[in-house]
Amino acid sequence: MRYRxxxxPSQTLVNLRRETGVVLGDLRNISQGGARVHGVELEAGEKLTMEMDDLMFPCWVIWARDNMAGIRFDKMITPSQVSLLRQERSGPSTNQRPLRSFGTRH
Incomplete structure (x- = not known):
């Protein structure tokens, strides 16, 4: 039996960095092992980095359909990191650094 x-539940917006750039995802639930995001078109097997403020979590898409995706973190995250990712936000925080797409230099 596999451990889950x-x-x-969460209602947080997170940046999802992918090979082609950064997209904004609506984090709907989170655990130490992964998350579900809405509002993004991703591909199963796609490598990402979930980012919020100074937090960065390498991960990959394990399933995707209907603008939703299941994300698995490369390594389990801590309970305190789960709590930080669950903070409610209506948009990127004012102290969040702007993120650039790959290939863009400033």
Missing amino acids: SNRL
């Missing part, structure tokens, strides 16, 4: 982490 306890999923907690």
Whole structure:
């Protein structure tokens, strides 16, 4: 039997860095092992980095359909990191650094 982490609800916007740039995803639930995001078109197997403020979590898409995706973190994250990612936000925070797409230099 496979162990599943306890999923907690969330309504947080996160940046998802992919090979072609950065997209904004609506984080709907989160656990130490992964997350579900809405509002993005991703491909199963795609490598990403989930980013919020100074937090960065390498991950990959394990399933994707209907502008939703299941994300698995490369390494389990800590309970305190789960709590930080669950913070409600209506948009990127004012202290969040702007993120650039790959290939863009400033």
